[in-house]
Amino acid sequence: MEQFFQQLFNGLAVGGIYALVALGYTMVYGVLKLINFAHGDLFTIGSYLGLTMLVSWNLSGLLPPFLGMLVVFVMVSLFVALIGWALERAAYRPLRNASRLSAVVSALGASIFFENAIMLVYGARVYVYPDFLRPDFVLNIFGVAIPAMRIIVITVTVALMFGLWGFIQRTKMGAAIRAVALDQGAARLMGINVDRVISLVFLIGPALGGAAGLLIGVYYGQIDFTMGWNYGLKAFTAAILGGIGNIPGAMLGGFLLGVTEAFAAAYIAVAWKDAVAFLALILILIIRPTGILGERTADKL
């Protein structure tokens, strides 16, 4: 039972990070019907930028630890958001009216570009996050020992998701995003500046992705330049699992995938952990391509 709860919380923490990345996929898919393959690499950029700020700029040393972490968190999100915005301007906007697959190829190109840019800047080695960032105390909840880091990651991800949810549902800009996702043409007729909404989506998604990158660095303590593909694919799986284009779906999918993976690693075999996620992806696309919360649409996948 101890192991069960351990794995559950581990899965929820990793799943929360998947969910943050999945939100970027799902929002972009919602407005552009494009799988932004470069999103996983924006996530990687987030974790590398976070490392640079923490270690080289020593931000967490100059400021009190909590405040320092917060500043790093905000700055990483801002930087990655700017990169995401630039990516949309350079690689996707010129292809807005081209065939969908052209945009997909462009996204793949962007992903390859980012991955190798990170490699050229930082080198191909694995980087380690300073471990003083990880609080090492363990919380005791109903007799189950849970590392505090897991609780922190879960709290941060859930808070960010609620923030996003509130923004999408309660504000005017959020309503505009929902409108563009429903029907671009009609939204334009209602006086919504569609280009601005798309830019906004490419600011929010990468900001969340960058934040997730920082979290994964702090949580696992180890990053490398190719991890974007792996986490990106898993987050994409999460987005599909919940129903792509659907924001609560991405959150649900992320947590579900994280927990499934953690249990698979614990009860089946660690070596097959990654295969489980990919198998899940294939099975969902075959059995229920619209995901758990997605509605049936006429558009064939």
Next chain:
Amino acid sequence: MKRRVFSIVLAGVICVLPLFCNPYWTDVCVSVGLFALLSLSLNVMLGQAGIFNMGHAAFFAVGAYAAAILNTVCQWPIFLTMIPAGIAAGVFALAVARPIIHLRGDYLLVVTIGIVEIVRIALINDVFGLTGGANGIFNISRPSLFGVKIYKGWQFYYLVWGVTAVSMLLFYGLWRSRFGRALNCIKEDDIAAEGCGINVVGYKLAAFSLGAFWAGMAGAIYASKMVTIAPESFNFSESVLLFAAVILSGGSQLGVLCSVFLFFGLPEVLREFSDARMLIFGLAMMAMMIWRPQGLLPPLPRRYRVAAAAGDGKK
């Protein structure tokens, strides 16, 4: 016309190249030839039919492992294993593609990435106790042709490029046939193709298995060339490179050869450039989609001889 001259020159250069190369460069040319063979096989599905397959390394791996297992366990000579290796890859492709072939391009891409990863993980975990786990399979024998054992660089060079040349002729015939026209039609617009009475799923599956069959045969040659194969040789970035090469080529066989040289040959020539090559190819993919979406060298339009007698209806 320009293209024809260029092709003849290219063919001539390929024929005489080993005469001017030291063993190292011959070896490089052999791997370029293998990648050419793989890219041409991927071109059948990706370039001709527009099936977004980013897991081509999986079929290559299945072929290589099938050949290696037949060779080391059952002692079959490598040339005999080529066809079974191709069939193994083709059947595997058919089995995995059947449920997913109807998915739209970008989804298919993601699923094929999943497949190549699952195959790699399965090979590392030594699924049937035959694949040797993370270390792979050793002591695969060299092929021998008419009693001559092929082991030198230039012998492999002519073997690989000979197979590539024969494949190109066959693929050219395929492109000109009804089958090739159907694939191109599906690539342009699969709904219109369906409307014209083309069995879209059937043709896509056929193209998929055919490409995988060829990749499997290339895998057999690769296994005998390397003598040792391991799961890490068939990773996902290999698939990405092949995919990018075929996309940038535009879909003609000449274009595929050119982009294979760009992707796999040039980084060897310009060593200092090899670190940055993927960066540049990534940029090229974005730029190409914006300014030249048809690719480097798209196939020329088909030509038909119109019968002299009008109204005879023969095209």
